[in-house]
Amino acid sequence: xxxxxxxxxxxxxxxxxxxxxxxxxxxxxxxxxxxxxxxxxxxxxxxxxxxxxxxxxxxxxxxxxxxxxxxxxxxxxxxxxxxxxxx
Numbered sequence: 001x002x003x004x005x006x007x008x009x010x011x012x013x014x015x016x017x018x019x020x021x022x023x024x025x026x027x028x029x030x031x032x033x034x035x036x037x038x039x040x041x042x043x044x045x046x047x048x049x050x051x052x053x054x055x056x057x058x059x060x061x062x063x064x065x066x067x068x069x070x071x072x073x074x075x076x077x078x079x080x081x082x083x084x085x086x087x
Contacts, residue, residue, distance in 0.1 A: 001079055006072035013048040017041050028069025
């Protein structure tokens with residue numbers, strides 16, 4: 001799955017958790033924290049996203065990305081690693 005598709009999934013879950021975002025344009029450069037997500041909101045978004053992607057990753061490993069795009073890239077890499085192990 002491509003990074004942009006993962007960005008779209010993260011944004012979709014962010015809109016679920018933070019309905020005040022409405023139709024505000026969101027993308028890879030946005031930070032969940034700067035969008036108003038507190039730590040519980042961010043954890044919920046991460047749990048929903050990893051579940052959608054079928055990944056099991058400790059949340060602490062997802063703390064480094066500074067924005068949605070970096071998070072999507074990390075998740076994409078994890079999916080590729082998982083695919084390599086399965087093959």
